[in-house]
Amino acid sequence: MAEQQIRFDDGAAYEQMMGIWSRSAGEIFLDWLAPPLGLRWIDIGCGNGAFTELLVERCSPVEVQGIDPSEAQLAFARTRPASRLAKFHQGDAMALPFADSSFDAAVMALVLVFVPDPAKGVREMFRVVVPGGEVVTYMWDMLGGGNPLDPIHSELQAMGMGGTRPPRMEASRMEALRDLWIGAGLEEVQTREITVHRTFANFDDFWTSSLKSPALQPTVAAMKSGDVETLISRVRARLPADADGRITAGARAHAIRGHRPK
Structure with missing residues (x-):
């Protein structure tokens, strides 16, 4: 599948597609x-x-300062109860608009594979935390089948169809994360795997939610109707329903933490 820029410009759609997954792993x-x-x-x-x-x-x-390149996503963020405290700004992960040692902790949640230069992004997190501050992330295991959308991506690939994947999926490997953290000069580096599950009311619920992804929707929209039906049939076979028609899907993330030396 092609690796190219994926733009998240619909906060409400992201909430239905990935926000629920993100919170499950985030907890x-x-x-x-x-x-x-x-x-x-x-x-x-x-x-x-x-x-x-x-x-x-x-x-x-x-x-809490939130940074994101998408103003549309930020507009949704500003409607949340968190906005009573959190401030949201448009900005670049590789050039954070804050002075050195401005924060006690820096986090990226499901972001690192979208950063054009992950090492630079980690160095920026290092820069903006105080000595002794913590730099942390969790990211779906994009190369090991951990992405919540992998049931569809895998079947698209098996059908020889194109698709869009994040530009730096290698950065989701646990070994790659450890190398990035140690390479940035972080200490006391620890990792762990996070596994989560999500139950959908039925297959249509899973399918409709998943197609809100900007990594999938354009590809499926461009397919012939017969190919879409074949894809649906193949994905449905991967996710058998229970006696009540519900679909349970799983996802796996890699997490890492480290401290800036004092």
Whole structure:
């Protein structure tokens, strides 16, 4: 499948497609981090604010700054309850608009494979946290079948169809994440795997939700109707329904944490 830029410009669609998945993984991620309350956070690639909301709800931060390139996503984020505290800005993960040592913790939630230069993005996170501050991320295992959309991507690939994938999927490998964190000079590096499941009312619920992805919708929209029906049949076979017609799908993320040396 082709690797090219994927633009997330619809906050409401992202919420239905990926926001629910993000929060499920984010809950486990924050349980693992167990951060102190009252920190200053920067949420890089905050998108529509799905993970930012978790930070505000669970971590009692004194400050949260959200950065994302999509103004449409940010507009949705600003409608969330988290906006009573969090501030959202349009910006670039590789050139954060903040001074050195501005935050206690920097996070990217499901973002790193979309950053054109992941190493530069990690170095920017390092730069903006204080000495002793934490730099963290979780990212779907894009090369190991962990993406929630992989049931569809895999069948598209088997059918020889084109598709759009993030530009730096290699950065989702656990070994690659560790290399990036150590290469940036971070210490006390730890990793873990996060597995989550999501139950849909039926196959149509799964299919409709998944097609809100800008990585899938244009590809499926351009397919012949017969090919779409074949694709649906193949994906349906991968996700058998239970006795009530519900579909349960799984996803797997890789998480990493490290501290800037004091």
